[in-house]
Amino acid sequence: MSATMDTESTYSGYSHYSGHSKKAHRQGSRDRHKSPRSKDGSRSEKSVTIQAPPAEPLLGNDASRTEEGQDDNWGETTTAITGTSEHSISQEDIARISKDLEDSVGLDCKRYLGLTVASVLGLLVFLTPVVFILLPQILWRDALEPCGTVCEGLFISVAFKLLILLIGTWALFFRQPRADIPRVFVFRALLLVLIFLFVFSYWLFYGVRILDSKDTNYQGIVQYAVSLVDALLFIHYLAIVLLELRQLQPVFAVKVVRSTDGESRYYSLGHLSIQRAALVVLENYYRDFTVYNPSLLTASKSRAAKHMAGLKVYNVDGPGNNASGQSRAMIAAAARRRDSSHNELYYEEADHERRVKKRRARLVVAVEEAFTHIKRLQAEEEQKAPGEMMDPREAAQAIFPSMARALQKYLRTTRQQQYHSMESILQHLAFCITNNMTPKAFLERYLSAGPTLQYDRDRWFSKQWTLVSEEAVTSGLQDGVVFVLKCLDFSLVVNVKKIPFIKLSEEFIDPKSHKFVLRLQSETSV
Amino acid sequence: MSYVPGQPVTAVVQRIEIHKLRQGDNLILGFSIGGGIDQDPTQNPFSEDKTDKVNGWDMTMVTHDQARKRLTKRNEEVVRLLVTRQSLQKAVQQSMMS
Numbered sequence: 001m002s003a004t005m006d007t008e009s010t011y012s013g014y015s016h017y018s019g020h021s022k023k024a025h026r027q028g029s030r031d032r033h034k035s036p037r038s039k040d041g042s043r044s045e046k047s048v049t050i051q052a053p054p055a056e057p058l059l060g061n062d063a064s065r066t067e068e069g070q071d072d073n074w075g076e077t078t079t080a081i082t083g084t085s086e087h088s089i090s091q092e093d094i095a096r097i098s099k100d101l102e103d104s105v106g107l108d109c110k111r112y113l114g115l116t117v118a119s120v121l122g123l124l125v126f127l128t129p130v131v132f133i134l135l136p137q138i139l140w141r142d143a144l145e146p147c148g149t150v151c152e153g154l155f156i157s158v159a160f161k162l163l164i165l166l167i168g169t170w171a172l173f174f175r176q177p178r179a180d181i182p183r184v185f186v187f188r189a190l191l192l193v194l195i196f197l198f199v200f201s202y203w204l205f206y207g208v209r210i211l212d213s214k215d216t217n218y219q220g221i222v223q224y225a226v227s228l229v230d231a232l233l234f235i236h237y238l239a240i241v242l243l244e245l246r247q248l249q250p251v252f253a254v255k256v257v258r259s260t261d262g263e264s265r266y267y268s269l270g271h272l273s274i275q276r277a278a279l280v281v282l283e284n285y286y287r288d289f290t291v292y293n294p295s296l297l298t299a300s301k302s303r304a305a306k307h308m309a310g311l312k313v314y315n316v317d318g319p320g321n322n323a324s325g326q327s328r329a330m331i332a333a334a335a336r337r338r339d340s341s342h343n344e345l346y347y348e349e350a351d352h353e354r355r356v357k358k359r360r361a362r363l364v365v366a367v368e369e370a371f372t373h374i375k376r377l378q379a380e381e382e383q384k385a386p387g388e389m390m391d392p393r394e395a396a397q398a399i400f401p402s403m404a405r406a407l408q409k410y411l412r413t414t415r416q417q418q419y420h421s422m423e424s425i426l427q428h429l430a431f432c433i434t435n436n437m438t439p440k441a442f443l444e445r446y447l448s449a450g451p452t453l454q455y456d457r458d459r460w461f462s463k464q465w466t467l468v469s470e471e472a473v474t475s476g477l478q479d480g481v482v483f484v485l486k487c488l489d490f491s492l493v494v495n496v497k498k499i500p501f502i503k504l505s506e507e508f509i510d511p512k513s514h515k516f517v518l519r520l521q522s523e524t525s526v
Numbered sequence: 527m528s529y530v531p532g533q534p535v536t537a538v539v540q541r542i543e544i545h546k547l548r549q550g551d552n553l554i555l556g557f558s559i560g561g562g563i564d565q566d567p568t569q570n571p572f573s574e575d576k577t578d579k580v581n582g583w584d585m586t587m588v589t590h591d592q593a594r595k596r597l598t599k600r601n602e603e604v605v606r607l608l609v610t611r612q613s614l615q616k617a618v619q620q621s622m623m624s
Binding site for chain 2: 040
C-alpha cells in the first residue's frame with residue numbers, strides 16, 4: 001500500500017488515491033476543506049507562477065488573517081483556523097492584557113517588599129561589627145587600654161573577613177530574580193529570621209555588658225566583633241548548603257506531559273519545594289518542548305466531534321428524564337456503530353505524510369539551488385568586482401524569491417506558517433549567509449518545529465502560568481506528588497517519582513582465570 | 527548404556543575379527559572411528575558400537591589419536607576387536623527374561 005502512495009509517476013495511481021480520500025472526507029467532515037487541497041496540489045505541479053516578493057508579510061500575521069478573501073493563497077487555511085476550533089484572537093489578546101495588568105501590580109509589591117526587608121537586614125548586619133569596634137573609641141576613648149599589635153592584627157582580619165562576606169553575599173543573593181513565585185521561599189525566610197535573631201542577641205549582649213559597664217579591655221571588644229564576623233561567615237556557609245547544595249543531588253525523576261498533544265519529558269530534580277520544582281520545569285519547558293501549535297489539534301477535535309454526532313436519543317416510554325441512562329445509551333450506540341473513522345485517519349495521515357515529504361524534497365532542492373548563486377568574495381577579489389558587491393541582507397533578498405514559494409508551501413503543509421514572517425525568514429537567511437551555513441543548516445529551523453524559545457515572543461501562547469497543586473506549594477517534593485502548571489491554552493501535568501535505591505555489589509574476576517578448552521569431535525577413517 | 531562415572535560397568539561384548547584390506551600401499555579397515563576421551567561426548571558421531579579392546583590394547587581410556595594408531599599398525603594384518611552394542615545388551619536381557 002505504501003508503494004502505491006509514494007509513486008506519483010503513474011497518474012492513475014495518484015488520482016485513485018485522491019479520489020478515495022476525497023470520498024472518505026466528504027462522508028465525514030463538513031468543516032474541513034480537503035478537496036481544494038488536492039486540487040491545489042495538482043495545480044502546483046502544472047502552473048508556473050513566479051511570485052515577486054510582496055511588500056506585506058509573506059506569511060500571515062494578525063492583520064492579514066482577518067482579511068480572508070484578499071490573498072487567495074491564504075484562503076483555505078485561515079478559514080479553518082479562525083472559524084471553529086479556537087478562540088478568536090482579539091478576544092484572547094484582550095483577556096491576556098487585562099490579566100497582565102492586574103497581576104503585575106500585586107506581584108511587584110510583594111517582590112519589592114521582600115527585597116527591601118532583606119537589604120535592610122543585610123546592611124544592618126554588615127555594619128554591626130564596624131559599629132562594635134568604633135563605638136568604644138567614640139564614647140570612652142580615654143579610658144580604653146591602648147591597642148597592641150594583637151589588637152591591630154585583629155583589625156586587619158575583621159576587614160578582610162567583612163570583604164569576603166560582602167563578596168559572598170553579593171554572589172549568592174544579589175541575583176536577578178528569575179521569576180515571580182506564589183509563596184515565599186521557606187529556607188530564605190528561615191535564614192533571614194536566624195540572622196536577625198543572631199545579630200539581635202549579639203547587640204543585646206554588647207549593649208548590656210560592654211556599653212553599660214564601659215569595658216576598658218579594647219582587645220576583648222575587638223575579639224567580640226571578630227567572633228561576630230566569623231559566625232556570620234558560618235551562617236553564609238549554612239545558606240549555601242541549604243539554598244544551593246542540597247538540591248543538586250538528584251533524588252526525583254519528574255515526568256512532564258503537555259495536555260494537548262502528549263509530548264513528555266523527564267527531568268532529574270533534588271530536594272526542592274513544589275514551587276521551585278515548578279520553576280525548574282518551566283525553565284526547561286521553553287527549551288525542550290516543541291512550540292505549542294494550536295492548528296495541529298483541529299483534526300483530532302473534529303474527529304472526536306463526529307464520533308457522537310448524528311445520534312439522538314428519543315424517550316419512547318414517557319416523560320422520565322433519565323439523563324445518565326440516556327448518555328450511556330448514546331455511548332454504547334456510538335461504540336457499536338460501524339464507522340470508518342479509523343480508516344479515514346489512516347489514509348489521511350498517510351496522505352499528509354506523503355505530501356509533506358514531497359514538498360520537503362522540493363524545498364530542499366530549491367534552497368540548494370538558491371545557495372549556489374551566492375559566492376563569498378575573498379579579500380583580493382573585492383577590488384575586481386566592485387559594482388556587484390552586496391552585503392548579506394542584499395544577498396538574502398536577491399536569492400529569496402527563488403525559494404519563497406517552495407518554503408511557503410512547505411510551511412503551510414506543516415501548519416507552521418504563522419510562526420515565520422517574511423522578515424524573519426530574510427533575517428535568518430542573511431544570518432546563514434554571513435556565517436557560511438549550508439542550505440541544510442538554513443532549513444533546519446523550518447523543517448521541524450523547534451522549541452518555544454526559538455520563536456517570536458508573541459507566538460508563544462504561554463507566558464502566564466498558574467500552579468495548581470493539592471499540597472502546599474512550599475512543601476517538598478515527595479514520591480507520587482502530582483501538580484499541574486496551567487496556562488491559558490494548555491497545561492503541563494507533572495508527576496513526581498522517586499529514583500529507586502540502588503544496591504550495588506562488587507565481584508572480582510582475576511584476569512588469569514579466563515581459560516578455555518576446545519571441544520571437538522574428530523572422525524577418522526581407518 | 528547408562529553408567530555412573532567412576533563406577534565399574536559390566537557390558538556384553540562381541541568378538542570381531544577383521545582382516546585388513548590392501549589398497550595401494552596401505553592397509554585399510556574400511557570404516558570410520560570417532561570419539562576418544564579427549565573428545566566432546568555430546569558430539570559423538572556414532573554411538574552404536576563402542577570398542578573395548580583392540581588386539582589386546584585397552585580402548586576404554588584412550589584418546590582419539592591413540593585409538594587410531596592402535597587400529598592402523600602397519601605390521602598387523604588382522605585386527606581383533608571387542609565391541610559392545612546396546613542392542614546386544616537388550617537381546618541378552620530379553621533372552622534371559624523369556
